[in-house]
């Protein structure tokens with residue numbers, strides 16, 4: 001009987017060793033990744049820092065956080081936390097930490113010409129990380145494999161960037177963009193989901209011309225694999241998509257065609273037609289309240305992407321981050337901005353504030369509002385910079401700063417099913433933290449002043465990440 005007992009003990013010891021090894025494991029970083037790292041130590045102690053924890057709770061002043069092996073292992077009032085021997089201590093007096101942003105409508109492509117989207121993954125992942133994004137979902141892909149491959153390379157430490165939930169190429173009907181496949185029927189939709197899931201995609205996005213049949217097939221196949229489906233819809237109404245089991249709808253209520261009077265099934269009446277009905281919608285009316293109730297009852301999340309709509313709205317400030325763009329791309333957007341400023345017929349000056357109201361109403365009714373930026377439109381939504389801008393716009397929409405931060409962190413993590421590890425600041429969670437110079441719980445614009453971004457306990461220098469791509473975003 002002795003033998004097996006000893007063997008059991010050996011096995012337990014080995015398991016314990018493997019357990020420790022797994023915990024202590026950080027990826028072998030490539031030289032490129034290393035060049036952006038400022039802080040990489042087994043134990044890091046952040047002292048005298050204001051903690052905004054991502055749950056919507058009031059900030060806690062003068063805190064200490066202990067980070068070990070990529071996790072938060074100590075958190076309390078400064079003075080109550082032991083500094084383990086050999087730890088690197090950073091005095092963050094005057095600074096705040098918020099959780100790393102978890103943003104869910106990101107892209108690794110950008111409009112570079114008429115109907116053409118340049119694949120800018122290499123520079124975008126750096127900009128996202130510099131802006132404080134440590135986890136993101138790409139909300140549709142127009143390249144095939146790049147999102148999936150970059151997600152792997154980042155996980156393996158070969159590239160800097162956020163953890164990526166990589167979507168498959170868009171699932172759309174005909175009349176899509178040049179870089180989109182046009183689904184033939186529900187069977188085709190099914191085989192697309194199978195193929196891209198096998199290729200490594202971890203979520204799916206339906207687009208404006210999909211049919212109800214195709215969307216139903218997509219949802220069924222994705223759910224079989226435990227994956228979620230979101231949609232930027234038009235041909236299918238929100239109510240229809242909810243009935244088909246969709247998990248998430250993009251762009252708040254901006255693209256909803258539920259209120260178009262003579263809407264034909266499976267046909268997109270045109271984005272502009274839908275938008276006019278939203279601009280005229282009564283937020284207290286029965287039709288809207290019923291739709292909100294349906295979304296909330298069926299646990300369908302809504303993604304706020306106010307940033308992209310702001311860049312299309314005359315009279316709004318010039319968006320941040322344009323300086324990193326290739327000069328031609330910056331000029332493209334600036335001339336659009338000038339032309340658009342003269343557009344007196346635009347629906348946007350009425351639509352944007354209505355969007356604010358409707359998204360607030362959804363959240364107040366108990367809906368899960370999550371956030372992203374959508375770097376598309378006419379250009380001008382620059383990754384990283386726009387993630388910070390999205391938080392500012394949520395505050396403009398009426399959320400308190402800590403609520404806005406929660407929408408951009410814990411809510412996104414909840415949707416992605418990653419909230420046990422990321423999305424808020426707590427002992428046992430992954431050390432994904434953004435150190436900002438100031439107090440964004442009072443002045444949300446302070447989220448723009450990023451000093452350092454911790455991902456899995458490793459501190460990246462935002463200035464170096466941005467400098468490495470500055471003036472070249474548009475090439476790669």
Ligand SMILES: [Zn+2]
Nearest residue numbers: 139140374376
């Ligand atoms: Zn998008």
